[in-house]
Each structure stands twice: as structure tokens, then as C-alpha cells.
Amino acid sequence: KEEEEEHRKVKPVGWVQLFRYASRRDGIFMVLGTLCSIGHGALMPLFTIFLGDIINVFSDFGTSGSPVIPEQGQMIKDALVAGVRRAAVKLIILAVAAGVLAFGQVYFWMRSAQKQGNRIRERYIQSVFAQEMGWFDQIDSGELTTRVAGDVDLIQAGMGDKVASALQFTTTFFTGFIIGFVFxxxxxxxxxxxxxxxxxxxxxxxxxxxxxxxxxxxxxxxxxxxxxxxxxxxxxxxxxxxxxxxxxxxxxxxxxxxxxxxxxxxxxxxxxxxxxxxxxxxxxxxxxxxxxxxxxxxxxxxxxxxxx
Incomplete structure (x- = not known):
């Protein structure tokens, strides 16, 4: 049992080594996906700024008191509508940018991960075919097929949208703290x-x-x-x-x-x-x-x- 446990425990590779089968085109996709992830991650803190502006507009309207003359009341209402309109336009632009960047971060990273996953499967099969006969006596053939089907899927998932999400949330974290210290x-x-x-x-x-x-x-x-x-x-x-x-x-x-x-x-x-x-x-x-x-x-x- 101890030998089986030792055989099952595999030393993890470094995060950079995980991408050693990436081609130049995959590298371009990962760079584009990284830029989209960073941009997408910065949008949520920006959203809170625009939302805060809307809260301030309503707060100013609520604390303005009762108008003395009708013209003054109309001016206050116009200022409220104009402030909300400006914030709404900013949110629409933010929504469009979020849609484009979210698509880019998932598409580029997952496409790159798919190609690298296929290369890992090819290298795995080539490595298995290159082994000596004595090696196959120590390994179950069923385990080999299960490994190439299951483990590579996990590796591929770790190189795809999970990386994009990690970059997105990391950017959100640091951008949020910068905005927080400013406000x-x-x-x-x-x-x-x-x-x-x-x-x-x-x-x-x-x-x-x-x-x-x-x-x-x-x-x-x-x-x-x-x-x-x-x-x-x-x-x-x-x-x-x-x-x-x-x-x-x-x-x-x-x-x-x-x-x-x-x-x-x-x-x-x-x-x-x-x-x-x-x-x-x-x-x-x-x-x-x-x-x-x-x-x-x-x-x-x-x-x-x-x-x-």
C-alpha cells in the first residue's frame, strides 16, 4: 500500500512549466487573453465609481430641501435627470466593454488551452509507445487510458479560463484597493x-x-x-x-x-x-x-x- 501511495503522489510542476508545450500562436492568444482579463478585472471597481456618482446625485436631490419658487424646483429636477443620464451612459459603455473583454478572456485562454491539451496527449502517447516492455508489466493498461482522458482534462482546465479568472480577480483586487484609498x-x-x-x-x-x-x-x-x-x-x-x-x-x-x-x-x-x-x-x-x-x-x- 505504501508503494501504491508513493506511486500515486506526483511531484507538481511549476506554473510556468505548465505552458512549456505552448506554440508561438498560443503565446499570442495568452497575451491577448491576459490583456482582456486585466481590462475586465478593472471594470468592476470602475462600476462602483459610477454607482457612487448615482448615489451622490440622489443624495444631493434629497438634501436640497423644498424649493422656494417653482423655477428652483425644476432646476433641481433637471440637475437630477442630467446626473443620472450621465451615469447611465457611462454604465452602458461599461457594459459593452465588459461583454467584449469577457468574451476575449475566455475565448483566447480556452482556445490556447485546447491546443496545448492536444499536444500533451500526443506527447503522452508518444512517451508510452517509447517505453520498454518491462515498464508495461508494472502499469495497468486501463490506468494509462484513464490518465490520458482524465488528468489531461484537469491540466487543460488549469491552463484555460481558470487562469483568466485568476488574472481578472487579481486585477479587481488591486484596482479596488487603489480606488478605495483614493475615495x-x-x-x-x-x-x-x-x-x-x-x-x-x-x-x-x-x-x-x-x-x-x-x-x-x-x-x-x-x-x-x-x-x-x-x-x-x-x-x-x-x-x-x-x-x-x-x-x-x-x-x-x-x-x-x-x-x-x-x-x-x-x-x-x-x-x-x-x-x-x-x-x-x-x-x-x-x-x-x-x-x-x-x-x-x-x-x-x-x-x-x-x-x-
């Missing part, structure tokens, strides 16, 4: 206090999820090897009455994969629950502090929403 540095510092807690939790739970995912893939590969072996010799297995024994062997492998999946689900559930708990605690603290800053005249109501 309200006191409130931003308070929100920033929760960042280390979320980062540590993300690292811990991410490691747990990665370990359980690798373990589950290993057990599914073993189950696939058993199924391939039995189906390839189904007449012999049936003739010697070995169906129940082979079925029990297959169920054992699936049960191990199921247990790994349960642990993965538990880790993901704890990660999501803990992170959202911290986020809602930050919500409460931020609105409380924002209310104090607005009351003291240090911030506008729209700036509170923009910073948050």
Missing part, C-alpha cells in the same frame, strides 16, 4: 484588515482541496484499470465465476474515490462558509464605519459604496 483611505484600511484572514484561509483550504482532488483522480484511474482489465477478459472471468470478486475489487476502488470526494466536498464547504462569514462581518463593520464618516462629513454617501 476613502480610512474605510479602506479597516476593510484591508480582513484580507490576511481570507488569504490564509484560501491557502489552507486550497491545499486540502488539491490533495483530495489528486487522491480521487488516482483512485478513479485504478478503478478504470480494473474495469478495462475485466471487460477485456470478460469471457474468462465469466467462465471461472469471477464476476463477484472483480465487482468487489472495482467497488473497493470506487469507494476510496468516493471517500476522497467527500473529504474534498467538506474542505470546499468549510472554505466557502468561512470566507462568506468573514465577508459579511466586514460588510457590517464597513457600513458602521461608513455611517460614522458620512455623519462627520468626511465622506459622501456614494463614496462609501465606491470604497466598499
Amino acid at each position: 476613502g483611505w480610512k474605510m479602506t484600511l479597516i476593510i484591508f484588515a480582513a484580507t490576511p484572514v481570507l488569504a490564509i484561509a484560501g491557502v489552507v483550504f486550497g491545499k486540502m482541496i488539491a490533495e483530495t482532488t489528486g487522491e480521487g483522480q488516482g483512485h478513479y484511474a485504478e478503478a478504470g484499470a480494473v474495469a478495462d482489465e475485466v471487460l477485456g477478459m470478460i469471457r474468462i472471468v465469466t467462465a471461472f465465476g469471477g464476476r463477484e470478486r472483480e465487482l468487489a475489487r472495482y467497488d473497493t476502488k470506487l469507494d476510496k474515490a468516493y471517500r476522497a470526494g467527500v473529504r474534498k466536498a467538506g474542505a470546499m464547504g468549510m472554505a466557502m462558509g468561512f470566507m462568506f462569514m468573514v465577508i459579511f462581518f466586514v460588510y457590517a463593520l464597513a457600513f458602521y464605519v461608513g455611517n460614522r464618516l458620512v455623519s462627520s462629513g468626511e465622506m459622501m454617501p456614494g463614496s462609501v459604496l465606491t470604497v466598499f
Whole structure:
């Protein structure tokens, strides 16, 4: 069992090495996808600025008081309509840009990942064919097919839209903090206090999820090897009455994969629950502090929403 566990544990490669099969064209696609991801990530913080402007317009309208003359009331209403119109035009432009950039980030990264995934499959098969005969005695043929079908899909997913999402959210993170410090540095510092807690939790739970995912893939590969072996010799297995024994062997492998999946689900559930708990605690603290800053005249109501 210890030898099997050691065989299942594969040393992870570096993030840069993951793209060593990329061609020049793939590199161009990844650069374009990166630019689209960065642009898309910067749009959400910009959206909060425009939304804050709308809040400020309504706030000014609400605090303007009752007009003394009808002409004054009409001027206030016209100013409100003009302010909302300007913000609406900005949001429309933002929406169009978001649609184009979101399409670009997913399209370019996933197309590049698909091509690289195909190259990895080709290199895998070439490497298998180049092995000596003694190597095949130590490896189940069913495991080889399961690995090339399942593991490469995971690698390809890690090189596709997940990279685009990571770049997008990283850009949103840094752009958001820059805008936050510009519009309200006191409130931003308070929100920033929760960042280390979320980062540590993300690292811990991410490691747990990665370990359980690798373990589950290993057990599914073993189950696939058993199924391939039995189906390839189904007449012999049936003739010697070995169906129940082979079925029990297959169920054992699936049960191990199921247990790994349960642990993965538990880790993901704890990660999501803990992170959202911290986020809602930050919500409460931020609105409380924002209310104090607005009351003291240090911030506008729209700036509170923009910073948050």
C-alpha cells in the first residue's frame, strides 16, 4: 500500500512549466487573453465609481430641501435627470466593454488551452509507445487510458479560463484597493484588515482541496484499470465465476474515490462558509464605519459604496 501511495503522489510542476508545450500562436492568444482579463478585472471597481456618482446625485436631490419658487424646483429636477443620464451612459459603455473583454478572456485562454491539451496527449502517447516492455508489466493498461482522458482534462482546465479568472480577480483586487484609498483611505484600511484572514484561509483550504482532488483522480484511474482489465477478459472471468470478486475489487476502488470526494466536498464547504462569514462581518463593520464618516462629513454617501 505504501508503494501504491508513493506511486500515486506526483511531484507538481511549476506554473510556468505548465505552458512549456505552448506554440508561438498560443503565446499570442495568452497575451491577448491576459490583456482582456486585466481590462475586465478593472471594470468592476470602475462600476462602483459610477454607482457612487448615482448615489451622490440622489443624495444631493434629497438634501436640497423644498424649493422656494417653482423655477428652483425644476432646476433641481433637471440637475437630477442630467446626473443620472450621465451615469447611465457611462454604465452602458461599461457594459459593452465588459461583454467584449469577457468574451476575449475566455475565448483566447480556452482556445490556447485546447491546443496545448492536444499536444500533451500526443506527447503522452508518444512517451508510452517509447517505453520498454518491462515498464508495461508494472502499469495497468486501463490506468494509462484513464490518465490520458482524465488528468489531461484537469491540466487543460488549469491552463484555460481558470487562469483568466485568476488574472481578472487579481486585477479587481488591486484596482479596488487603489480606488478605495483614493475615495476613502480610512474605510479602506479597516476593510484591508480582513484580507490576511481570507488569504490564509484560501491557502489552507486550497491545499486540502488539491490533495483530495489528486487522491480521487488516482483512485478513479485504478478503478478504470480494473474495469478495462475485466471487460477485456470478460469471457474468462465469466467462465471461472469471477464476476463477484472483480465487482468487489472495482467497488473497493470506487469507494476510496468516493471517500476522497467527500473529504474534498467538506474542505470546499468549510472554505466557502468561512470566507462568506468573514465577508459579511466586514460588510457590517464597513457600513458602521461608513455611517460614522458620512455623519462627520468626511465622506459622501456614494463614496462609501465606491470604497466598499
